[in-house]
Amino acid sequence: MIDTVNPIIAPENLIYAKSEVLLDNIMHYCPGCSHGVVNKLIAEVIEDMGIQQTTIGIAPVGCAVFAYNYLDIDWQEASHGRAPAVATGVKRLLPDTFVFSYQGDGDLAAIGTAETIHACNRGENIVMVFVNNGIYGMTGGQMAPTTLPGMQSSTCPFGREASRDGHPLKITELLAQLPGTSYVTRQAVHTAASVRKTKKALRLAFENQKLNKGTSVIEVVATCSSGWKMTPVQANKWMEENMFAYYPLGDMKNE
Amino acid sequence: MRNIDKIVNDMAKARGAVVVDSVICKGCGLCVEACPTNTLQLAAEVNDKGYNYSYMAAPELCIGCANCGAVCPDSCIAVYRAKA
Amino acid sequence: MKEIKLMKGNEAIAEAAIRCGADGYFGYPITPQSEVMETLMALKPWETTGMVVLQAESEIASINMVYGGAGCGKKVLTSSSSPGVSLMQEGLTYLAGAELPCVVVNVVRGGPGLGTIQPAQSDYFQAVKGGGHGDYKLIVLAPASVQEMADFVDLAFDLAFKYRNPAFILTDGVIGQMMEKVELAPFKPRWTNEEIEKNHPWATMGKKQRKERNVITSVELDPYKHEDLNKKLQAKYRLIQETEVRLEMIACEDADYLLVAYGASARICEKAVEVARSKGIKVGLLRPITLFPFPTLEIKRLAAQVKGILSVEMSAGQMVEDVRLAANGVVRVEHFGRLGGIIHSPSEVVEALENFFLKA
Structure with a gap:
């Protein structure tokens, strides 16, 4: 009833709406999941750049396995960790397309470490989107390569101990060292301001691909409220207080 | 009747408006948190999926900043802003 | 004018790949098949036909590069020997599950484990019964001469695209390393992107003007749909069994x-x-x-x-x-x-x- 009498709700006043590159499928992600925001931002960048017809996404194994149900572009679903190799095959054979991999921390920084590092080291002309929430979401909250020291998960129920479980892997810092990468940044999507910054970073990464500048890596420090057993709002707070200290935001490389 | 008059009167002060697709909304509350003017709240009622969806509890406060839309993981928010 | 050359089986694979219009080769060195990639690198097909040749960081990466290229409707191949092909099994089951055409060559050496670099035929089960998980089949060709090494690359691509299924050339260190005369096939042009779009409408090449996006995937969580997918695969394998026996x-x-x-x-x-x-x-x-x-x-x-x-x-x-x-x-x-x-x-x-x- 209220909507019908609100004169502001008129087409000429619309300033923000769902991207046309997003399909109508309801996302399978949990309430408050950062994946939804990152999926949306990629869709918005693709729409803004007018590259929907020439973009090919490589979906991972993990929570984003069904990312291809949300963006209305061509997709390939890779096996766990192999998205950078699949992206390499696609981009080498179709150099005029835009190719991005979309991967979580287990996919990119554990099982697929070799594929990640070597794609970056060859300077594959692709965008790698890395969503780091410090946990395996899809399989039910197990320890990830990026799980923080002391952080609990179902496979380190008493907290991660470096002496037993190893240290959280700052793979993005590592990738920034490789001459093949041109743009390496760490962003977040917990506030409106950070969302806008991440969108800018994604835009720059896709623009870099147009200029054949090599690999762009966009890490997004993210929440997993289900895996962390918090509300989405609590998870954002916890991330700010704990994750950002270990994974500081900002550009590591921009050449 | 008087109630509607008051709402329409308050509308005149508002600079923005938010439309939440309450069918898709998962009630995560991130938009409520991101709203600088406390326009949005989670409804006491639930949608078909059982989520307390977000809605404009105080439409007169909306400034049309679109922060809610930016943080929404489910792309279920449209934002309108009155032209100056 | 026939073009006849004395060459190794492995070299014949490389030469034939270029001549049949292959778009890409992705591989990793392993004895006794390293000559495949060495020959390709020496022939520099990227300067002539435009074929891409890339040395990957592992067989896992090379088979997944093949997956990426195959998903684009391109004619891509890889080659390896037994331990390397073991690493490729994950990729092969994904290729079979996603119904992607490609050619994989296994120049078999003795196992198990690191085994030996000498020839063997002990990877028959792996190739024929499906070395990866799930109910799937590869089309498996077994050349017995260097001439067949050359001829079967083109044949394998034909079968792979005909059935949207990985085709496998199961050979061994003897055939890979021995030298025989080969009558080389004339060069076939590589498919243009327009030809691929027309003949392989499932390929992911960017959505272009298509109404529906293309998705290459092997995942389906609905058990009923997944059973249907499996039945479709089995029907395809039966058709291959009825149609393609060669002896x-x-x-x-x-x-x-x-x-x-x-x-x-x-x-x-x-x-x-x-x-x-x-x-x-x-x-x-x-x-x-x-x-x-x-x-x-x-x-x-x-x-x-x-x-x-x-x-x-x-x-x-x-x-x-x-x-x-x-x-x-x-x-x-x-x-x-x-x-x-x-x-x-x-x-x-x-x-x-x-x-x-x-x-x-």
């Missing part, structure tokens, strides 16, 4: 005993047939050219004619299981083969035949 028969018409052998073993058995016949034993040879689909019906027919069948493989006895299934108890089926990289001699084969079937 060669040597001296089978009057044979009392039958040798069944593929690849290098078949070459040895050709000589064994001569040796046996010179001794008055009427032996024939059936050489499966396709290992999947397996020439089951032909073996079944011959099983009714002969007094014994000997499956000869450089393994502990893998193909013999399929030969037994084909003979279905009608006649005795035995296996002979050397292990560990040793190649049996024709006289050893004849001796084995005599020991199994001709001694009281």
